[in-house]
Amino acid sequence: MHYDVRLDESSQLEPKRPVRVEILLRPNRVLVTVLELLCPATKSEAGLKAYCAKRQAILHQKVHLVELDFLVGGQRMPLAEPLPEGDFALVSRADGRRYCEVFAWSIRRPLPTIPIPLKAPDADVHVDLQAVFRQTYERGRYWRSLNYSQAPFAPLADEDKTWAMEQARKK
Numbered sequence: 001m002h003y004d005v006r007l008d009e010s011s012q013l014e015p016k017r018p019v020r021v022e023i024l025l026r027p028n029r030v031l032v033t034v035l036e037l038l039c040p041a042t043k044s045e046a047g048l049k050a051y052c053a054k055r056q057a058i059l060h061q062k063v064h065l066v067e068l069d070f071l072v073g074g075q076r077m078p079l080a081e082p083l084p085e086g087d088f089a090l091v092s093r094a095d096g097r098r099y100c101e102v103f104a105w106s107i108r109r110p111l112p113t114i115p116i117p118l119k120a121p122d123a124d125v126h127v128d129l130q131a132v133f134r135q136t137y138e139r140g141r142y143w144r145s146l147n148y149s150q151a152p153f154a155p156l157a158d159e160d161k162t163w164a165m166e167q168a169r170k171k
Contacts, residue, residue, distance in 0.1 A: 001122055002026040025119055032119045033064040043075050052078065064117040065092040068129075072107075072154045089114045089129070107160050 004024040019037040024030060036055075041047040055077075058065050067077065067090040076083050077090070084104040091114060092100040103112045111129035118125065137143070148168035151161055 001119060003032070003118065004029060023116070023118065030119075031061070031063050033066065033117055034058055035066045035068065035116065038067060038069045038071060038077075040071060043069075043071060045075065048075050048077075059092065059097060062094045064094050066090070066114070066116060067092075072156060091115060091117065093117050107156065108163060 002025075004026060006022045006024060007019070019039070021035040021037075022031055023033040023035075025032050036051075038051075042051045055065070055067075069077065069089070070087050072087070079090075079100075083102060086104050086106040088105070089103040089112070090100050091103070094117075101115070103114050105111055111133055113126050113128045113130075115124035115126055152164050156164065
């Protein structure tokens with residue numbers, strides 16, 4: 001099968017909004033999978049309420065949902081059971097709504113490879129988040145603009161801040 005990938009253009013215009021990527025099945029461009037990259041506005045009290053309504057609308061469709069939360073602070077997405085500490089990716093398949101796959105990591109571990117579900121009989125596409133992050137970091141030349149001599153401004157636990165500073169000194 002052939003797929004189109006569409007980036008929600010409103011996310012590009014307003015960077016504080018969640019980024020949404022839609023995977024559409026050709027030729028009719030039927031929505032198959034939604035990837036949501038959560039942002040600070042999503043995790044605020046007002047933003048969380050609005051996002052949860054949007055999330056519910058997606059979950060009531062025969063559409064896969066993948067949520068990526070790389071933000072250390074803010075409110076956590078509500079689930080029946082508490083999410084593990086750290087950042088996470090959540091994969092909710094259209095044919096198994098009672099359960100979802102949760103991929104969690106911390107600042108001290110590499111990002112995981114996660115499955116992106118497609119329409120059966122097509123197999124999942126596996127995305128290596130660490131490779132995506134590394135390539136984005138290098139191509140965006142973030143190493144030029146980040147000051148690694150200062151403590152991270154992210155709301156990290158003291159031991160994680162110390163660890164991060166030790167890693168920066170090794171570079």
